Every structure is written in C-alpha cells, then in structure tokens.
Amino acid sequence: MAKPNLSGLLGQVQKMQDQLKKAQEELEAIDVEGSSGGGMVTVFATANREIKRIQIDPEVVDPEEVEMLEDLIVAAVNQALEKAEQAANEHLNQTTGGMLSNLPGGFKIPGL
Template sequence: MMRGMGNMQGMMKQMQKMQKNMKADQEKLDQTIFTGKSADDAVVVKFTGKREMKDIAISSEAVDPDDVEMLQDLVIMAVNDAMQQIEEETQKTMGKYTRNVPGF
C-alpha cells in the first residue's frame, strides 16, 4: 500500500515541476516581441506574445489619401503576419505540455 503512495507523491512533484516550467515558458512568450510586416515593409507592427500591439510604423509611400483601402490592406497584412508568428511560437513553446494529454 505504501508503494502506491510513493508513486503518487512522485507524480505530484512532476506535475508541480511541469506547472512551474509551463508558467515560466508562458511568461517568456508573453514578453517576446513579434514583428509583423506587410509587402515591401510598408507597414510594420510589433506585438507581445500576449497579442498586445506595442508599435506600428507606416512608411510615407503607404499613405495615399486617394487609396486609403491600400493602407488598410497593408495594416491587416502586417497584423496577420504578427499573429501567425505568435500562434506558431505559442504552439512550439506550449504545445509540449499538451501533447499526449487527452482532451487537448
């Protein structure tokens, strides 16, 4: 009977270690800056891993009062680029914690 208790304590310690590592990895990811760019770098955005925009730079060539739609498209392109990078890095970093876990 005692042998089962030892296994349980070992599992609990492993879980606590995994939770600590998971938290540290999430914090590192949240603080990472991801840079998204549109075609020709006309619009460049910077986001944290928490998906908070920290900066946007728009080149003067992208600003055409007669073609606001183009600028909107460039902003969308840059933001989507950054979001894709965040998603990929999140999967790469945090996915190891959910692999082989039922329901994830």
C-alpha cells in the first residue's frame, strides 16, 4: 500500500491558502451597487461586503416620510450586500477552480 505524500498535500494546502488570501484582497477592488425606489437610494459597496457610500436623491428626503426613506435605505443595502456575496462567490470559485463549492455539507470557510 502506497504511503500518502504528506509534504505534497501540505504544499497544496499552503498554495490554496495563498490563493484564498489573494482572492480576499482582490474582493476589495470589486465594486457592486444596490438600489431601491427606482434609483432614489443607491448603495455602493465592495464584494468584501464593505459599504463605501450611500447616495440619496434629494426628492426622497421628506421630513414627513422618514420611515419610507429608512425602508428604501434598508432595501438598497440588502441588495448591495446580496450582490457583494454573489460577486465574492463567483470570484472565489474562479480563483479556486470551484474547489470551495465542492466542500462537503455546505462547509463554509469563515470570512469568505
């Protein structure tokens, strides 16, 4: 029975860790945006799920309708974060050749 090549396996694991670290850094450069209210509120974020900026059309700012503005902001933020997650998953799958999507039991790597 052949012995497993542990040094080769460890080398592959180290290479994958390096690729993942690089991919995570690259996520900061991938921009996404989410909007609501027909573009009245737009949220700009990175694929790393960092909100960079929120743009609000002055027409939607009404002291009598603060709750509506809050709802629009929440919807736009949620859409931006959803797009960020999709962009991150696509980028990480490309970087790792789809290895992360094949992990058993839907295992997730923390921070990814």
